[in-house]
Amino acid sequence: MSIEEKKNFQIFQDSNKTYYPENEVQVSSIVKELYQKNLSTELIGTGTKSFIGNKIQSASKLSLSKLSGIVEYLPGELYIKIHANTSLEIIERELEKNNQELAFEPIDFGFIETGKSNKGTIAGYISCNFAGSRRFKVGSVRDHILGFRGVNGKGDIIKSGGTVVKNVTGYDLSKLVTGSFGTLVALTEVVLKVLPKKKLSNTITIHTEDKKLVNALFEKISSSSSEISGAVYIPEEPQDESYIFNKEMIFKFNDLNSKGSFLALRIEGDKISIKERINALTDELELNKLKTSMLDVHQSVPFWKKINNLELFAETRNNLLRVVIPPSKGNELMQKLGNKYKYYIDWCGSLYWIEVQSKKSMKIVEIKKLIKEMGGYLTIIKTSPDYDFEETIFTVDDIRLLISEKIKESFDPKRIFNPGKMYRGI
């Protein structure tokens, strides 16, 4: 390390043992020093998703919050290059000016923590790989990352990918880094694919308590060529007055009777194509035989925001599970959940958000066993204060764990970054 680097190394660290590098080279210097000294560190941005994953015991924190700002945005090329810790609000505002968006529909995890919006940085979204309601139609976060720059656990600055959608030059490390919870690379710059925003959005709601019908409708929707871009089911259960009151308050819209259970479908496009799609769906789903209502664009947009803010579970003190299953297992899972849990279903029957009351980790063990048998997986997104960690946060089998250890070793051999965040030993 040069004298200049040593000087910097001192300057960046505050009294809470947190480093604040201002650029990629400084990140690299710090990590090289940590590598030499065998010291682990927790990578942090603005901390909006730090509650997800296992608690980390580390010697220091490495805040990447100063690596912020848009590097290059070319709307005609459908990509935006940004410093990795740019806040999502800044990115969304910039895209909005050109009627573009991040199509994977970022989830606002601020609501479940504090009851209000707190989206955090793009690096956080990439680290978690949790996409919103449009996922089943357009793909996840990992499907929208085109390239990155970052620093590996040895302090080397590395890059992968580029700015073009078609690129098979070398291993696709962008995918690998997405969803790695900061255990492989300290991201410094990312390139994301952006897409035109749809002009309008309408939402059809179907009011039913019949679970078999709900799953049959999900099946028909996913088999339809009408390009539905959102399909959720919000059940009334359990018979908990405060929950029901809360649900009705959240989904209070002029044209929506939020009492009882309902399924909501989003159709996006221009006015004529929305009308055409609704006509086609009316036949395909036999909507005339069902109790339905329609949310216009002024209600449809905020409705889906509330879904993607996880507002039903705002400020929860309970355990919150994110469960993904093959959609064909929907009837079975809904039957098992019965009316014992607060939950709702997204991604046209694939994604379940389930709240499990505190002191019930045994229930989580049971649910996880069931989900694994169904060929799905379960992540404990938020744990209750009294959670005993009897069941692990993530789902992994032995062979995949072994491969993951090898991958970790290749990026971060001394386990400098976020040790234990995902699995023990990683």
Place this chain on the structure above:
Amino acid sequence: MSELVLPKIDKATIDKKEYIFKNLAKIINPENVLNHEDEIKPYETDALAAYKQTPLVVVMPENTQEVSSILKFCHKENIKVVPRGAGTGLSGGALPLQDAVLLSLGKFNKILEIDFENKCVVTQPGVTNLGLTHAVQHKNFYYAPDPSSQLACSIGGNVAENSGGVHSLKYGTTTNNILGVEMVMMDGTICRIGGKTLDQEGYDLMGLICGSEGLLGVITEVTAKILKKPQVVKAALIGFPTIEEGGNAATEIISNGIVPAGMEIMDKALIEATDNFSNAGYPRDAELLLIVELDGTESEVDGLLKEVSDICKKNNCSSLKLSNNEKERLSFWAGRKAAFPACGAMAPDYYCMDGSIPRGKLAEALLEIKNLSKKYDLPVANCFHAGDGNLHPLIMYDGGDKEQLRKTEEFGSEILKTCVRLGGVITGEHGVGVEKRELMCEMFNDNDIQQQLDIKSSLDEKNLLNPGKVYPILRKCAEEGRVHVHRGEEKFPNLPRF
């Protein structure tokens, strides 16, 4: 083509060829182990036919357990293995090695399950890309990635190369269209990644395997996502008097918020070549031809076609035709699909390049290629997947003339360097293989390549699976002055040395 440097031949392996053959014949049905010259000759090359090499022995396992046993044996005995799908790859990724077992997945040719409920097909890797669509089209479903070789290329090969096609902008490439894979690691470990769910938790191993060109594992099963066919598909065929105007129109279409299902560009040389070949009725006076395909609902497609027409008129198009029916739409594509054979008819040989560039740099790239064509005195025709920035210049030459061959390679290499300089990449969909191995240094520095090599050695510590592909071989890279050895420190300790 020119002499290719491959990993150092392991003489000990060659010497024990009989022993290897006998043992492999014990592991699997002896009929599926080939070593007679006539039997193994068909495997000596893939679609990059300029490079040929006879493998040590060819094995054709019939199930995952057999693949595992073969790899376990080779791992123990330090024998290299080259996996092979349908052999349609254009970059030499399945080129055999003299001292390696060639593992053909040709017998993995069954579709295992069609699951309409979960919108997926579970298939063995040897089934063709088009075979997947054929299996589900009776219910109006299809598999989205459509590489031009879809009639013959296998789905396992598609995973290895992360194949795309003309619809990649809207529908993505292979990595965006598969849900799970089963693969066997070099030490014989069988691993299942993903399944029938959307996404997987933990490290995205499927994302890593997709496009890894057979270096990290052998794919033995694929779960592919299927989509419902769009309600309406229509296309526009537009001619432009200049490259700039056509290029600008393509960029403006995207900037206006239109995401075409497919958008293709052909230059004047290719318009003429294809029209001569297939009589597609293309506007021969145009300098540039644009095909735009849109899908969705009837009025949505009509509305978008009007917008596309307006943009093209604004950009001074010289001709504009909209497809009135399915027959006409397919006729628009007929010439484009005949691009490669048309070039084949114009010269004894052609060399197809595969770079990607930002859409807005098309005019600049084509101009540069035109200048290079003059410099090397070799004709070139260009087609461009304008939707996703993938450029395919086709250099026409006579392979019998050694000097022309040398010039062709140099020309190709300069084109790819131009792509990188313009902000693009050296391969959009054909893969690096052996063909573009040395050009990796144009895009990546030592640290970038070292990280990739570290991943390779973490999963295949003996470097036995498809060695000599994708990553530059030290000697050549150093010769070209791209690797700088600092005070005797080697930057690529994991690379084979010779």
